Amino acid sequence: MSSNSSITKSDLIEALAKKQSHLAFKDVELAVKGMLEKMSRELSSGERIEIRGFGSFSLHFRPARLGRNPKSGDAVALRGKHVPHFKPGKELRERVNAINEQNKPDSD
Amino acid sequence: MALTKAAIAEMLFEELGLNKREAKEFVEEFFEQVRQALEEGNDVKLSGFGNFILRNKSERPGRNPKTGEEIPISARRVVTFRPGQKLKARVEAYAGSQQQ
Numbered sequence: 001m002s003s004n005s006s007i008t009k010s011d012l013i014e015a016l017a018k019k020q021s022h023l024a025f026k027d028v029e030l031a032v033k034g035m036l037e038k039m040s041r042e043l044s045s046g047e048r049i050e051i052r053g054f055g056s057f058s059l060h061f062r063p064a065r066l067g068r069n070p071k072s073g074d075a076v077a078l079r080g081k082h083v084p085h086f087k088p089g090k091e092l093r094e095r096v097n098a099i100n101e102q103n104k105p106d107s108d
Numbered sequence: 109m110a111l112t113k114a115a116i117a118e119m120l121f122e123e124l125g126l127n128k129r130e131a132k133e134f135v136e137e138f139f140e141q142v143r144q145a146l147e148e149g150n151d152v153k154l155s156g157f158g159n160f161i162l163r164n165k166s167e168r169p170g171r172n173p174k175t176g177e178e179i180p181i182s183a184r185r186v187v188t189f190r191p192g193q194k195l196k197a198r199v200e201a202y203a204g205s206q207q208q
Contacts, residue, residue, distance in 0.1 A: 006151035006159075015141050020134060023126070031120055031134055036157045038119050039111065044198035048110040054139045056110075057189075059199060081200045084158070086189030095147040096162065097184045 009036075043084055053091040060085045113139075146187055158191040 009032065017028040039049055039057070049057040059082040067078045088096070113135045120131035142160065145152050152160040163186050170181035191199070 005149070006153050007145040009154050012138075012141055012145075012152070012154070016134070016137060019137055019141075020130075023130070023134075027124065027126070031124055031126065032138065034120065034124060035116055035135070035138060036154060038116055040157060040195050040198060042111040043195070044202050046202050050110040050112055051139055052113070054143065055187075059202065082202050084189070084191040084195055084199050086158075086160075088187045092143055092146070092187060095143055096187050098147065099149075100182065100184050 046082075051089070053089050055087055055089040055092055057084060057086050059083065154192075156192055156194045158189055158195055161188050161190055162186070163188055 013025075013029050013032050016032065017023070017025045020028060023031075042049060043057055043059065046059060048059075062081050062083055064080040065078050067076045068074065069076055094101070113132075117128070117131040117135045120126045120134060121128050124131075126134060142152050146160060146162060149162065151162055154160075165184050165186060167183045168181050170179055171177065172179055
């Protein structure tokens with residue numbers, strides 16, 4: 001499919017440091033890392049994250065199942081576990097898809 | 109209670125000493141930068157947390173769940189989130205209410 005370019009955490013820190021020029025670069029770095037740590041911590045304690053206009057993160061439960069060791073083919077009992085799930089918010093969905101909205105033939 | 113922008117800003121105020129206005133602005137700008145990058149067609153990779161990946165979906169047949177009427181779902185670009193190894197491992201350790 002599409003081979004996108006990508007933005008990394010350090011690109012993001014640089015962009016934010018430019019925008020928030022009253023903050024020291026080091027503080028921007030700490031703030032970004034602090035935010036991601038806070039979000040990870042909340043999620044892994046079972047808490048949802050709800051960012052209006054961006055989206056929400058929650059946990060989905062994967063029930064226990066019988067898996068297989070790919071090498072030996074032996075059945076292995078796997079315990080149920082939680083996995084992180086992200087649902088994009090309305091604004092993010094619309095902005096990301098704007099490229100298609102522009103050349104829509106007819107919208108109702 | 110769910111974690112919100114306000115609570116994240118509060119953390120920046122308490123733990124990093126940004127003033128309240130700066131903290132609020134920072135949180136807003138962080139998510140805006142991510143939205144903008146995605147809007148411009150870039151994936152966003154936040155190591156340790158996860159990757160926001162763009163996918164182009166082609167048109168597919170759909171149905172109005174109420175009336176059962178067939179309507180095509182138009183081609184669109186969507187964002188998906190792939191949690192990183194570190195976040196997955198931390199979340200996996202959570203023994204929530206659904207586990208016996």
